[in-house]
Amino acid sequence: MSGLTPDLLAMQAFTGLALGAVYVLLATGMSLIFGMLTVVNFAHGAFYMLGAYLGLAVLGLTGNFWLALLLAPLAVAALGMLAERTLIRRLYGRGIDYPLLLTFGLAYIIVELVRIVFGTQDLPFDTPDALTGAADIGIGFFPLYRLFVIGVTALVLLALWLFLERTPYGLIVRVGARDPEIVRILGIDIARVWLVVFGIGTGIAGLAGLLAAPLQGASPEMGNSILAEAFVVTVVGGMGSLLGAVAAGLLVGVVVSLTALVAPEMAQVAIFALMAVVLLLRPQGFFGRAGLMS
Amino acid sequence: MNDPPILRTENLGKRFGPFVALRGITAEFRAGALTAIIGPNGAGKSTYFNLLSGALAPSEGRILFEGRDITGTPQHRFAHLGIAKSFQITTVFPQLPALENVRVAAQARVARYDIWRPRARLHDLLAEAETLLDTVGLARHRDRPASTLAHGEQRALEIAMALAVRPRLLLLDEPTAGMSPEETRSMMELIVRLAAARTVILVEHKMRLVMGISDRILVLHHGELLAQGTPDDIRRNDTVRRVYLGQREH
Amino acid sequence: MARADLMAAAARHRAALAAAALLVFPLLMPFKAIAVNILVQGLFAVGFNLLYGYLGLLSFGHAALLGSGAYACGIVLVRFGWPWWAALAAGPLGGMAIAAAIGALAIRTRGIYFAMVTLALAQCLYFIAYQATGWTGGENGLRGVNIAAIRLAGLRIDLVDPLHRYYFVAVFVIAALFALSRILASPFGAVMEAVRENEARARACGYDIRTTRWLAFVLSGGFCGLAGALQAIHLGIVPVETLYYTTSGLVVMMTLLGGAGTFFGPFIGAGLFGMLEELVSLWTVHWQLVVGVVFVACVLFFPRGVWGTLLAGRGR
Numbered sequence: 085m086s087g088l089t090p091d092l093l094a095m096q097a098f099t100g101l102a103l104g105a106v107y108v109l110l111a112t113g114m115s116l117i118f119g120m121l122t123v124v125n126f127a128h129g130a131f132y133m134l135g136a137y138l139g140l141a142v143l144g145l146t147g148n149f150w151l152a153l154l155l156a157p158l159a160v161a162a163l164g165m166l167a168e169r170t171l172i173r174r175l176y177g178r179g180i181d182y183p184l185l186l187t188f189g190l191a192y193i194i195v196e197l198v199r200i201v202f203g204t205q206d207l208p209f210d211t212p213d214a215l216t217g218a219a220d221i222g223i224g225f226f227p228l229y230r231l232f233v234i235g236v237t238a239l240v241l242l243a244l245w246l247f248l249e250r251t252p253y254g255l256i257v258r259v260g261a262r263d264p265e266i267v268r269i270l271g272i273d274i275a276r277v278w279l280v281v282f283g284i285g286t287g288i289a290g291l292a293g294l295l296a297a298p299l300q301g302a303s304p305e306m307g308n309s310i311l312a313e314a315f316v317v318t319v320v321g322g323m324g325s326l327l328g329a330v331a332a333g334l335l336v337g338v339v340v341s342l343t344a345l346v347a348p349e350m351a352q353v354a355i356f357a358l359m360a361v362v363l364l365l366r367p368q369g370f371f372g373r374a375g376l377m378s
Numbered sequence: 379m380n381d382p383p384i385l386r387t388e389n390l391g392k393r394f395g396p397f398v399a400l401r402g403i404t405a406e407f408r409a410g411a412l413t414a415i416i417g418p419n420g421a422g423k424s425t426y427f428n429l430l431s432g433a434l435a436p437s438e439g440r441i442l443f444e445g446r447d448i449t450g451t452p453q454h455r456f457a458h459l460g461i462a463k464s465f466q467i468t469t470v471f472p473q474l475p476a477l478e479n480v481r482v483a484a485q486a487r488v489a490r491y492d493i494w495r496p497r498a499r500l501h502d503l504l505a506e507a508e509t510l511l512d513t514v515g516l517a518r519h520r521d522r523p524a525s526t527l528a529h530g531e532q533r534a535l536e537i538a539m540a541l542a543v544r545p546r547l548l549l550l551d552e553p554t555a556g557m558s559p560e561e562t563r564s565m566m567e568l569i570v571r572l573a574a575a576r577t578v579i580l581v582e583h584k585m586r587l588v589m590g591i592s593d594r595i596l597v598l599h600h601g602e603l604l605a606q607g608t609p610d611d612i613r614r615n616d617t618v619r620r621v622y623l624g625q626r627e628h
Numbered sequence: 629m630a631r632a633d634l635m636a637a638a639a640r641h642r643a644a645l646a647a648a649a650l651l652v653f654p655l656l657m658p659f660k661a662i663a664v665n666i667l668v669q670g671l672f673a674v675g676f677n678l679l680y681g682y683l684g685l686l687s688f689g690h691a692a693l694l695g696s697g698a699y700a701c702g703i704v705l706v707r708f709g710w711p712w713w714a715a716l717a718a719g720p721l722g723g724m725a726i727a728a729a730i731g732a733l734a735i736r737t738r739g740i741y742f743a744m745v746t747l748a749l750a751q752c753l754y755f756i757a758y759q760a761t762g763w764t765g766g767e768n769g770l771r772g773v774n775i776a777a778i779r780l781a782g783l784r785i786d787l788v789d790p791l792h793r794y795y796f797v798a799v800f801v802i803a804a805l806f807a808l809s810r811i812l813a814s815p816f817g818a819v820m821e822a823v824r825e826n827e828a829r830a831r832a833c834g835y836d837i838r839t840t841r842w843l844a845f846v847l848s849g850g851f852c853g854l855a856g857a858l859q860a861i862h863l864g865i866v867p868v869e870t871l872y873y874t875t876s877g878l879v880v881m882m883t884l885l886g887g888a889g890t891f892f893g894p895f896i897g898a899g900l901f902g903m904l905e906e907l908v909s910l911w912t913v914h915w916q917l918v919v920g921v922v923f924v925a926c927v928l929f930f931p932r933g934v935w936g937t938l939l940a941g942r943g944r
Binding site for chain 2: 821
C-alpha cells in the first residue's frame with residue numbers, strides 16, 4: 085500500500101470529480117423533472133445515450149466537435165419535449181406509476197432505434213484535438229478533456245442556477261415544483277412549463293452523454309447501466325433537490341474513483357453500498373425533505 | 379369524579395421548524411366522558427389531535443394513556459393499546475365492500491401476519507363487522523364498494539372501522555366536516571350513542587354542535603389551552619366569548 | 629344468475645382452473661421449449677404481481693429475486709453436487725433470503741423511491757455476481773446446471789425430453805399457484821389489500837405497514853426464487869444477465885400486459901409476451917422495438933392489461 089501517496093490519492097479524487105460531473109448532470113436533469121412533474125424518468129439513460137450518438141452524427145457530418153456539443157443536446161431536448169407532449173402528458177393525474185412505466189417502455193424503443201440506425205457495436209468517439217493532452221494542476225498532470233468536462237458541468241450548473249433564481253420563468257418553475265395549483269391560479273400555462281422543464285432535463289442528459297462519449301465511447305447500452313447509478317445519486321442527494329444532486333454526484337464519482345484505486349472490482353458495488361448506508365442513516369437523502377420519501 | 383384520567387397530556391408541545399403550533403398543553407380526559415376540543419381555525423386543534431392519535435410525535439411533553447407513558451409509540455400500536463380514530467378527511471378502503479372494510483379493521487386484533495389459514499374461517503369477525511355496520515346504519519350497503527357510498531355514509535363507515543378496533547378511547551377529528559345538516563344531525567346522534575359506552579374525544583370547529591352533548595370542553599387558541607371545563611363553564615368564560623365573538627360561526 | 633354463480637365458482641377454484649389450463653397448454657403449443665419458458669416467466673410474474681398487484685408496491689429489482697433463486701439452485705447443484713430436490717428447495721430459500729435483505733433496506737422508502745432503490749440494490753447484486761466468478765462463473769454464466777433424469781419412487785423421469793420437462797416444471801408451478809391462492813385468501817391477503825387501498829387507515833386499524841410490506845416482499849421472493857431455480861434447470865445455465873435490470877423490467881411488462889392485481893393476468897401476460905417475442909424475432913432481430921411499442925401502448929390505452937380489461941368489461 086506504499087504506492088498510495090497523498091498526491092496519487094488527490095489525483096484519483098480529481099479523476100472522480102470528472103466522473104462525478106457526468107453523474108451530476110444526469111441527476112440534476114432527473115431531479116428537475118421529478119421536482120416539477122413528479123415523473124421518474126426511466127428513459128433518462130436512453131436520452132443520455134442519444135446525446136452521444138447524435139453527437140457522433142453531427143461530428144460525422146461536420147467534423148466539428150463544438151457544433152456537436154451545441155446541437156446534440158438541443159436535439160435531445162427537442163426529442164424529450166416531443167415525448168412529453170405526445171406520450172407522457174396523457175398520463176398526468178393517473179397515478180405516479182404510469183409515467184414511470186411509460187418512460188421505461190420508451191427507453192426500450194429509443195435503444196432499439198439507435199441499434200437499427202447506428203448498429204449494435206460500440207463506436208469510438210475521438211477526443212477533439214484541442215482537448216487532448218494534459219495540464220499541470222499543481223498535484224500532477226491531468227487530462228485536459230476531463231478538466232473540460234468538469235468546466236462544462238460547472239458552467240451548465242451556473243446557467244441553470246441563474247435561470248432558476250434570476251429569471252421570471254425560473255421563479256415559475258420553482259413555485260410550480262412546490263405547488264402546481266398556485267401556478268394555475270396565477271393563470272400561467274403549467275403545461276408549457278412542464279414541457280420546457282422536460283426539455284431542459286433531457287437536454288442536460290444528452291449533454292452528459294456527449295461529454296461522456298470521448299471517455300468511454302458510445303454504445304446503445306451505455307444508458308442502461310448509468311441509469312441505476314443516476315438513481316443512486318438522486319436517492320443519496322435527496323429526491324427533487326438540485327443541491328443534493330450536485331453533492332451526491334460528486335461524492336459518488338470520488339467514491340468510485342478511490343475504490344477503483346484499491347479494489348477495482350469493487351468500484352461498482354461501492355456506489356450501491358454508499359446508497360445502502362445513506363438509506364439506513366438518512367432515508368430522505370442529504371438534502372431531501374423528511375417524510376417525502378419514508 | 380375521582381377516577382384516574384384515561385388520557386393525560388403533560389406540557390405537550392409541537393414545533394414545525396420555527397413555527398410553534400402547540401405549546402404547554404396540560405390536560406386530563408376523564409374515562410367515560412365525551413370531551414370536545416374546540417377553537418377557531420389555526421388554534422392547534424388538528425395538531426393536538428394528531429399528537430393524541432400518534433400521527434405526529436410531540437416536540438416536548440408527554441402523553442399518558444391509562445397511566446402509561448405512550449409518547450413516541452409507533453402509530454399502529456395505538457390501535458393495540460385501545461385507541462382508535464377517525465380522520466378529518468374520510469379515510470376508508472375505497473375499492474373494498476363496506477363489510478370487508480369493517481371486517482379487515484376488526485381482523486387487526488387477531489390476525490395480522492397469518493398467511494395460511496383461510497380468512498373465511500374467522501366467522502366471528504364477519505358477524506362482528508355486520509353488527510357494527512348495523513350500529514352505524516349501513517347494514518343495507520354491506521356489499522357496496524366504500525367509494526360508491528355517499529359522503530356521510532363513508533364517514534359513518536369510518537366510525538364503524540374505528541369501533542372494530544374495540545377502543546376504550548375513540549378519537550374523532552371533525553366527524554361532521556363537509557356534511558349536510560341532515561347528515562350532521564344523524565352523525566351527532568350516533569356520537570352521543572357511542573359515548574354512552576366509551577370515552578370519546580371529539581375535535582370540532584363548530585362550537586354550537588358540541589355544547590349540548592359534551593361532558594367537558596377544551597378550548598384551544600393560538601396553540602395554547604385557553605380554557606377547560608363543563609359546557610356551562612365555557613359559556614360563562616369571558617375570554618372564550620371574546621375569542622369567539624369576532625368569529626362568525628359557519 | 630347462473631353465470632354469476634359460475635364466475636364465483638371459477639374464482640373459488642382459480643388455482644385448480646389454472647392447473648388444468650397449464651396441463652393442457654403444451655399440447656396446444658408447437659414449441660415445447662417456449663412453453664416451459666412461458667411457465668417459468670409466468671411464475672416469475674405471479675411472484676411480482678403479489679407485491680405490485682395486491683400490495684401496490686412497484687419493485688424494479690425483481691431480477692435480484694429471480695437471479696438469486698437461479699444461482700442458489702445452480703450453486704447447490706454444480707458447486708456442492710447435492711441432489712436435485714435440494715437444489716430446487718434452495719431456489720425459493722435463496723430468493724427469500726435476498727428479498728429479506730433488499731426488502732429491509734428498500735421498505736424504508738416508498739412509492740417511486742421504492743422502485744428506484746430496489747433497482748439500484750438489484751444492480752448491486754448483479755455486479756457482485758459478475759465479480760464472484762468462483763461461485764457464479766461471472767460473465768460466462770454458471771454452466772452445467774443439468775438434471776438429465778430424476779428417480780422418483782422407482783420411476784425414472786427423463787428431463788431431456790421437452791414434454792417431460794414441461795410437466796416436471798408444471799408440477800412445481802401448480803403447487804406454487806395453490807400456495808399463492810392460499811396466501812391471497814388468508815388474513816394476510818386481506819391486510820395487503822387494505823394497505824394498498826389506504827395506508828393511513830390500515831395503520832390506524834393497527835397494521836404495521838413496514839412489516840406487512842417486508843413480509844410480502846419476502847413471500848414474493850419465494851415465488852420468484854422458485855421461478856429462478858426452475859429456469860436454471862430448464863436452461864442448464866444461469867446467465868449473469870438474469871440479474872440485470874432489464875429482467876426486472878421484463879417482469880413488470882409481462883404483469884402489466886396481462887393485468888396486474890388479477891390471478892390469471894401475469895400468466896396470460898407471460899404467455900403473450902413469450903409468443904410475441906418468438907413471432908417477432910422470426911421476422912426481425914429488433915424485437916425489442918416491438919416490445920417497447922406494445923408496452924407503451926399498453927400503458928397508454930390498456931393500463932389494466934389484457935385480462936384486467938376483459939374482467940372489467942364483464943363487470944360492466
